[in-house]
Amino acid sequence: MSIIELHELSKTFYVGFRRKQVDAVKSVSFKVEPGEIFGLIGPNGAGKTTTIKMLTGLIKPTAGSMKLMGYEGFDRRCSQKLGYLPEISYYYESLTAAEILDFYAKLYGIKKDRQKIVDYWLERVGMTHARNKRLGQFSKGMQQRIGLAQALIGDPDLVILDEPQSGLDPIGTREVKELVEKLASGGMTVLLTSHQLFDVQDICSRVAVVSEGRQVGGGTVAEIVANAKDKRH
Numbered sequence: 553m554s555i556i557e558l559h560e561l562s563k564t565f566y567v568g569f570r571r572k573q574v575d576a577v578k579s580v581s582f583k584v585e586p587g588e589i590f591g592l593i594g595p596n597g598a599g600k601t602t603t604i605k606m607l608t609g610l611i612k613p614t615a616g617s618m619k620l621m622g623y624e625g626f627d628r629r630c631s632q633k634l635g636y637l638p639e640i641s642y643y644y645e646s647l648t649a650a651e652i653l654d655f656y657a658k659l660y661g662i663k664k665d666r667q668k669i670v671d672y673w674l675e676r677v678g679m680t681h682a683r684n685k686r687l688g689q690f691s692k693g694m695q696q697r698i699g700l701a702q703a704l705i706g707d708p709d710l711v712i713l714d715e716p717q718s719g720l721d722p723i724g725t726r727e728v729k730e731l732v733e734k735l736a737s738g739g740m741t742v743l744l745t746s747h748q749l750f751d752v753q754d755i756c757s758r759v760a761v762v763s764e765g766r767q768v769g770g771g772t773v774a775e776i777v778a779n780a781k782d783k784r785h
Contacts, residue, residue: 553622555710555741556584556607561616563602576602579616580767582760584743589736591756591773592745599765600745601639604714607743608636621710632660635708639715639745641699645688649679649698652687653705660706673701678727692719700728704735711735713744717751729755749776 560579567574577599584590592600605611606618609626621630643652653670662669674680677697687695696719703711713732717725732742733755746752752759753773761769761776769776 554583555586555621556743557619558582559617561603561606561618562614563606563611564614575765578765580762582770584741586741587736587739589732589742589756591752591759592743592762593749593752593759594762595747598762600762601714604712604745607712632706633709635703635706635711637699637703637713637716639718641695643687646686648684648686649674650683652698653701656702657705669705673705676731677701693721693724696720708740710741713742715746716744717746
């Protein structure tokens with residue numbers, strides 16, 4: 553059973569006083585298999601985040617269908633098995649790193665050994681040193697690391713990471729890649745987005761490429777690169 557199945561998924565918005573039609577996502581189709589690291593690639597404004605929001609139940613599709621963990625559409629039974637890092641994260645700036653992760657652990661219903669779990673994920677994302685530092689003092693990269701920890705603290709079956717390398721320096725980028733690979737080797741399924749193929753080409757088994765809301769390619773990274781070279785010649 554595929555963890556994610558999208559079939560011609562589409563989303564249309566109507567904006568402004570004149571209700572102008574904006575087709576944010578147009579007939580996107582792909583599957584993500586258990587334990588796979590799958591990339592959704594495209595430039596800014598391509599429809600990646602809108603697709604993610606449909607997958608996580610934040611907005612409803614206009615057309616098409618999707619299955620998440622075997623359930624039609626977004627089913628609330630998926631919530632406890634799903635971790636999500638949005639492209640732009642907002643946190644209570646007065647809380648410390650440990651306090652915000654404890655807050656999310658409570659939302660997941662974690663009661664036993666909660667502080668041990670918080671400390672474990674702080675260590676995994678390289679933030680043990682900032683355990684008692686308030687989030688309002690964090691850099692963008694530090695916030696991104698805490699965002700990764702909150703997405704993973706419930707030990708989900710599927711984690712969706714929207715631009716997880718945003719704001720990270722080269723060392724942080726490498727560490728995120730290594731963490732994602734370890735998660736997948738442990739059986740977790742990872743869907744991540746990026747606007748650069750080279751950011752994910754060494755960790756994703758397959759990718760879907762979107763532009764202006766439409767899916768314009770898909771397959772293994774080697775196939776995508778080969779197709780791009782053929783078009784240049």
